[in-house]
Amino acid sequence: MAQAQLKMKLKKVPRKSPAVPASKKAGPPPSKPEPRKIVRLTAADLAEKQREISVSEFFTKNRHLLGFDSPAKALLTTVKEAVDNALDACEEAGILPDILIEIQAISETRYRVAVQDNGPGIVKAQIPKIFGQLLYGSKFHRLRQSRGQQGIGISAAGMYGQLTTGKPITVISRVGANKPAHKFDIQIDTRRNAPVVTADDEVEWKPEHGTRVEIEIEATYKKGRHSVDGYVEQTAMANPHAAIAYVAPDGERLTMERVAAELPKPPLEIKPHPHGVELGILLKMLHETKARNLRAFLSGEFSRVSPAVAEEIARGASLSPNMTPQKAAREQAEALYNAVQATKLMAPPSNVLSPIGEELLLTGLKKQVEARFYAATTRSPSVYRGNPFLVEAALAYGADSLPADEPITLLRFANRVPLLYQQSACAVTKSVIQTNWKSYGIQQSRGALPSGPIILMVHIASVWVPFTSESKESVASYPQIAKEIRLALQDVGRKLGIFIRRGLREEDAEKKRSYIEKYIPHIGIALQEILGIDDKRKEKVCATLKDTLERSRQL
Ligand SMILES: Nc1ncnc2c1ncn2[C@@H]1O[C@H](COP(=O)(O)OP(=O)(O)OP(=O)(O)O)[C@@H](O)[C@H]1O
Ligand SMILES: [Mg+2]
Numbered sequence: 001m002a003q004a005q006l007k008m009k010l011k012k013v014p015r016k017s018p019a020v021p022a023s024k025k026a027g028p029p030p031s032k033p034e035p036r037k038i039v040r041l042t043a044a045d046l047a048e049k050q051r052e053i054s055v056s057e058f059f060t061k062n063r064h065l066l067g068f069d070s071p072a073k074a075l076l077t078t079v080k081e082a083v084d085n086a087l088d089a090c091e092e093a094g095i096l097p098d099i100l101i102e103i104q105a106i107s108e109t110r111y112r113v114a115v116q117d118n119g120p121g122i123v124k125a126q127i128p129k130i131f132g133q134l135l136y137g138s139k140f141h142r143l144r145q146s147r148g149q150q151g152i153g154i155s156a157a158g159m160y161g162q163l164t165t166g167k168p169i170t171v172i173s174r175v176g177a178n179k180p181a182h183k184f185d186i187q188i189d190t191r192r193n194a195p196v197v198t199a200d201d202e203v204e205w206k207p208e209h210g211t212r213v214e215i216e217i218e219a220t221y222k223k224g225r226h227s228v229d230g231y232v233e234q235t236a237m238a239n240p241h242a243a244i245a246y247v248a249p250d251g252e253r254l255t256m257e258r259v260a261a262e263l264p265k266p267p268l269e270i271k272p273h274p275h276g277v278e279l280g281i282l283l284k285m286l287h288e289t290k291a292r293n294l295r296a297f298l299s300g301e302f303s304r305v306s307p308a309v310a311e312e313i314a315r316g317a318s319l320s321p322n323m324t325p326q327k328a329a330r331e332q333a334e335a336l337y338n339a340v341q342a343t344k345l346m347a348p349p350s351n352v353l354s355p356i357g358e359e360l361l362l363t364g365l366k367k368q369v370e371a372r373f374y375a376a377t378t379r380s381p382s383v384y385r386g387n388p389f390l391v392e393a394a395l396a397y398g399a400d401s402l403p404a405d406e407p408i409t410l411l412r413f414a415n416r417v418p419l420l421y422q423q424s425a426c427a428v429t430k431s432v433i434q435t436n437w438k439s440y441g442i443q444q445s446r447g448a449l450p451s452g453p454i455i456l457m458v459h460i461a462s463v464w465v466p467f468t469s470e471s472k473e474s475v476a477s478y479p480q481i482a483k484e485i486r487l488a489l490q491d492v493g494r495k496l497g498i499f500i501r502r503g504l505r506e507e508d509a510e511k512k513r514s515y516i517e518k519y520i521p522h523i524g525i526a527l528q529e530i531l532g533i534d535d536k537r538k539e540k541v542c543a544t545l546k547d548t549l550e551r552s553r554q555l
Pocket of ligand 1: 081084085086089117119120121122130136137138139140147148149150151152153154155156211
């Protein structure tokens with residue numbers, strides 16, 4: 001089409017007369033463009049331009065890295081960061097979460113997001129830094145399954161609000177019934193990446209403990225699976241122990257009841273596994289440790305290293321177990337690193353993770369969709385780069401509400417958080433595409449998601465989820481992770497395959513039974529006419545025929 005148009009246009013262009021040299025043409029020759037002057041800068045000139053970049057300045061320019069690249073996504077990211085924190089705080093404090101999400105429309109492009117929890121609250125002195133400084137938090141320096149891990153989420157949302165509306169983030173928090181509630185207005189000084197408190201008051205607040213965060217942002221609100229509505233539904237599926245009330249900008253109220261009466265098994269914090277530590281990190285740890293000797297350093301700061309194993313590693317590196325770790329030279333650290341890699345060690349402890357579990361995965365799916373078949377699997381833990389992780393998968397098949405010939409609905413979760421964007425970059429999607437769904441009776445085109453009336457949930461739980469970016473939207477494809485996802489998918493796929501094959505067999509049998517019921521009476525009438533038998537005899541012949549055919553059908 002475009003090519004045809006191009007040809008027509010080309011035809012219309014009149015033929016040019018043979019080119020005449022410029023010197024022979026009438027008028028002055030066209031002036032040559034001035035060559036651009038090259039200004040040479042000295043190293044001293046360049047040095048004058050060097051400046052430190054604060055982390056807030058960096059993320060203000062690169063806000064897409066934090067999930068604020070479109071107004072619709074900005075709304076979701078803001079809600080997600082606040083809800084992640086609310087759920088983490090409740091669980092860490094052993095409190096069954098009661099979460100309230102309210103989004104108020106100020107205009108078509110401006111919304112005020114409020115998220116309130118019944119968690120432990122935040123001590124007054126910590127509030128400014130938590131909400132007004134990027135890269136400040138309690139979860140980065142530990143290895144423990146939680147939704148947050150970077151220390152950037154909520155302050156980034158506050159910074160986006162400040163950037164787009166000029167308004168500060170408002171925080172109300174209370175740590176106990178006999179303590180007053182504090183209300184703060186906080187802004188970020190992006191130059192210094194430091195909080196600026198613009199209001200700090202004691203206020204009347206009903207809840208005995210908890211936190212309420214309010215952020216006004218430029219955003220747009222849409223319905224659908226990639227919106228806040230979809231996020232709330234999926235969060236409830238992966239967190240059956242949480243009660244979530246959600247007031248959408250249009251005033252619609254959604255209440256997700258608590259399905260599980262108990263908190264999930266609390267995840268445990270672990271120390272890094274020596275096999276997952278790089279040389280640079282080892283060197284830094286050696287220099288920063290408080291341990292008095294190498295033996296105590298190795299056994300105290302890593303998992304699966306007893307004092308005896310520490311001595312074995314030191315021997316392997318030709319170092320004394322009593323040497324002062326802080327004095328280790330680079331060569332010594334390298335020898336230690338090689339000795340660590342060469343030493344056989346137990347895999348990191350695997351009982352530190354908190355999966356959703358097959359039963360609750362199924363409960364969540366059943367709440368979401370009424371289907372003909374459900375399957376779920378929770379795999380045992382495995383390890384990538386020294387970090388324990390596990391994969392769970394669940395599927396619902398054959399719901400009337402799901403289209404039969406469109407790609408399946410894939411729901412991805414990491415540490416119980418729904419991942420709504422960057423689907424194609426995610427290890428989960430890649431593994432789903434690479435699985436051979438045809439062998440389970442499901443349609444699939446090459447290099448695509450399978451098609452069919454299926455909702456497929458995949459959950460990755462880890463002490464450290466390897467996200468592909470700070471916005472935590474997709475999981476990196478470490479080979480061990482990809483393998484575990486594939487095995488989980490094969491497990492639920494096999495169960496589905498058995499159901500589909502059984503269903504097909506039953507359908508076939510039903511068809512044959514209906515043929516017998518339909519045609520035998522006609523055969524009876526024909527026999528009666530040909531042989532002249534009475535009705536009683538005809539009935540008997542029909543019964544015998546039916547019986548014989550039924551029996552041969554079942555053989
Ligand atoms: N509602 C809350 N109740 C109690 N503590 C909170 C709450 N919100 C945030 N915090 C504390 O503030 C810290 C910083 O939160 P922030 O969301 O910025 O980072 P994070 O959750 O540690 O990691 P991530 O950047 O991955 O979200 C948290 O580590 C937590 O200790
Ligand atoms: Mg967070």
